[in-house]
Amino acid sequence: MTALLALAVMLLARKRAAGLLRELPVAELRGVAQIVVVGAVLAFMLRGPQWTSLLVLIGMMLAAASIVRKRAKQIPRPFRLALISICAGAGIVLAIMIFFGVVTLKVAILVPVGSMVIANTMNTQSLFLDRLRGEVTSHVGEIESALALGASPDAALLPYLNAAFRACLIPSMDNIRSLGIVWIPGIMAGMVLSGASPLFAALYQFVVLTMIFSASALACFVSSHLVTRRIFTTQEQLVLH
Amino acid sequence: MHSTFQLACAQLGRALAVPETRSLLEGVSFSLARGEVLAVVGPSGAGKSTLLRLLNRLDEPTCGTIWLNGTDTRTLAPRELRRRIGMVMQRAYLFPGTVAENVAFGPRQHGLNISPDEIDALLAHVGLQGFGSRDALSLSGGEAQRIAITRALANQPEVLLLDEPTSALDETARRGVENLLESLIRERHLTCVWVTHSIEQARAMADKVLAIEAGRATAYGPAEEVLPA
Numbered sequence: 001m002t003a004l005l006a007l008a009v010m011l012l013a014r015k016r017a018a019g020l021l022r023e024l025p026v027a028e029l030r031g032v033a034q035i036v037v038v039g040a041v042l043a044f045m046l047r048g049p050q051w052t053s054l055l056v057l058i059g060m061m062l063a064a065a066s067i068v069r070k071r072a073k074q075i076p077r078p079f080r081l082a083l084i085s086i087c088a089g090a091g092i093v094l095a096i097m098i099f100f101g102v103v104t105l106k107v108a109i110l111v112p113v114g115s116m117v118i119a120n121t122m123n124t125q126s127l128f129l130d131r132l133r134g135e136v137t138s139h140v141g142e143i144e145s146a147l148a149l150g151a152s153p154d155a156a157l158l159p160y161l162n163a164a165f166r167a168c169l170i171p172s173m174d175n176i177r178s179l180g181i182v183w184i185p186g187i188m189a190g191m192v193l194s195g196a197s198p199l200f201a202a203l204y205q206f207v208v209l210t211m212i213f214s215a216s217a218l219a220c221f222v223s224s225h226l227v228t229r230r231i232f233t234t235q236e237q238l239v240l241h
Numbered sequence: 242m243h244s245t246f247q248l249a250c251a252q253l254g255r256a257l258a259v260p261e262t263r264s265l266l267e268g269v270s271f272s273l274a275r276g277e278v279l280a281v282v283g284p285s286g287a288g289k290s291t292l293l294r295l296l297n298r299l300d301e302p303t304c305g306t307i308w309l310n311g312t313d314t315r316t317l318a319p320r321e322l323r324r325r326i327g328m329v330m331q332r333a334y335l336f337p338g339t340v341a342e343n344v345a346f347g348p349r350q351h352g353l354n355i356s357p358d359e360i361d362a363l364l365a366h367v368g369l370q371g372f373g374s375r376d377a378l379s380l381s382g383g384e385a386q387r388i389a390i391t392r393a394l395a396n397q398p399e400v401l402l403l404d405e406p407t408s409a410l411d412e413t414a415r416r417g418v419e420n421l422l423e424s425l426i427r428e429r430h431l432t433c434v435w436v437t438h439s440i441e442q443a444r445a446m447a448d449k450v451l452a453i454e455a456g457r458a459t460a461y462g463p464a465e466e467v468l469p470a
Binding site for chain 2: 141142144145146147148149150151152155159233235236237238
């Protein structure tokens with residue numbers, strides 16, 4: 001029913017994004033198949049050793065990088081760029097949270113929380129690279145003018161990296177801002193439904209959202225340092241036109 | 242031989258390998274002594290802008306050699322080369338910020354701060370004294386192109402590349418910018434490669450003329466020989 005509703009909305013708005021309308025049925029079928037498989041795997045893993053959750057998270061990061069690659073086709077070597085950035089962002093933030101005991105290694109906790117952090121980091125990465133590609137292709141003249149005046153690729157790209165960085169973090173920032181007022185997110189709703197204290201559930205949700213923000217920002221920060229070498233040659237010529 | 246010229250190139254060319262093998266420019270050679278002006282003429286898409294992009298290495302030549310004061314430019318770091326060979330493009334492409342920030346951009350890239358007085362003096366030279374604090378993106382086309390010229394000259398380049406700098410301007414602004422460029426080139430004794438569509442302009446300004454068609458040089462020599470009156 002909800003899948004049909006999403007299709008109906010996209011059909012209504014087909015003139016705005018015809019490509020997305022074609023992608024949506026496949027994405028929905030793929031999504032439902034994946035989530036059912038994940039549910040079955042989780043049910044199996046809950047009875048297995050804790051280390052298996054790390055394997056699942058590594059697999060998720062690889063899959064996330066592969067999805068980002070498709071959104072950043074014009075940027076050379078996008079898979080490795082996305083993988084390093086997502087591993088640095090989501091990986092480091094999750095490791096810190098595990099170290100301080102905020103997230104435990106239990107499969108039932110690490111896999112769902114980790115998947116939320118990785119998935120949101122992936123979305124932010126896609127937004128960042130897509131926005132950066134747009135900024136660069138619409139400011140080729142300005143970037144090459146800066147290069148022609150003797151600027152380094154980093155200096156020539158800086159305003160557009162900053163614009164992409166700011167834009168891709170707006171959704172995560174707005175999520176934190178609107179928390180509880182506009183939006184009661186999934187984890188909190190699930191915890192309350194399963195009988196946890198609403199206050200504890202609310203705080204835990206805040207922790208998860210700030211983890212998501214930190215991981216996303218860190219991934220984009222790493223990506224912004226790596227991307228310059230991909231869109232300029234060693235002779236400091238812009239390759240992304 | 243090439244050390245006697247300020248800028249020279251031999252058999253310069255660029256070919257693309259993808260999506261199909263295609264030559265954008267091939268076999269272009271010329272030499273310019275200090276203060277000489279080379280006019281590059283030819284129809285749209287002939288390869289004139291490609292030539293300028295190869296000269297300051299915004300694109301990589303696939304064959305040939307360029308010498309700047311006798312030095313093979315492949316031995317120079319791209320930033321040093323671009324500081325020494327300035328370029329003014331068809332459009333001004335000013336950066337967001339003030340006019341003064343735009344003028345100071347080039348020198349700042351290699352660690353030099355130019356004073357407000359120096360910026361004012363540069364602006365006075367192009368007839369825009371007192372424009373330093375103006376928003377660069379609010380200027381008219383002609384004013385913006387004058388700032389782009391000032392911005393390139395602030396780096397004190399040895400050679401100036403002009404890629405049809407007046408083609409995007411209306412008639413009045415075009416005449417103003419052309420007159421300005423002519424007086425700057427004469428006063429400063431600038432070595433210049435000037436891409437132009439105007440045969441009159443080439444006759445008036447150039448010591449040498451290079452005619453390009455479909456990526457190949459069809460004529461090269463003293464202006465009075467290539468473009469007889």
